[in-house]
Amino acid sequence: MTEISRLPGPVMDLWEWQYQGSCRDADDTLFFHPEGERGSARRRRAEAAKAICHSCPVLQQCREQALRIREPYGVWGGLSEDDRAAILADPRRAQAV
Template identity: 40%
Template structure:
């Protein structure tokens, strides 16, 4: 991610295919494609309540998105440090994903673990 310039997960990234069975351009099907970036990347300085509300809006969109898995895997693979991707914040991703470069396959494994843990907790 460019320093200080948020990218909307479903709109601004170059294509990042992760293997057979996934569309090469997954973001074309992203529910957030035409959404408000502030929901996914609340501006710094917002109070905690406003940030939580924005993250809740983003999670709702992500939970109904047909490409949640590749979105989350992309964030893991690219080591995105900001924003809600695939329904998880950067802090949530950091709790499971090790620091350092991962292969696309490993990014998928961690995305699956995170999505499973979120669905079990719901």
């Protein structure tokens, strides 16, 4: 479960960047895997979501936020759940967050 104390407060300046995300008009099911999705279907869906992230003007803010709050689900900032877990598991990479 996400650690609530790490979530941003109700100050619009902290999350207003989300309005500029390339994903705002995309189908959210592309960014979150359905129950039981595995293997190549999951990889294809995640890669399609990451392709949207690739040209996003707020990619860095989204990625930093997802890593900072340890977002457990979905593709955020061009990183899947597994990508984020690998970054956070590596002390050298996690320090950069």
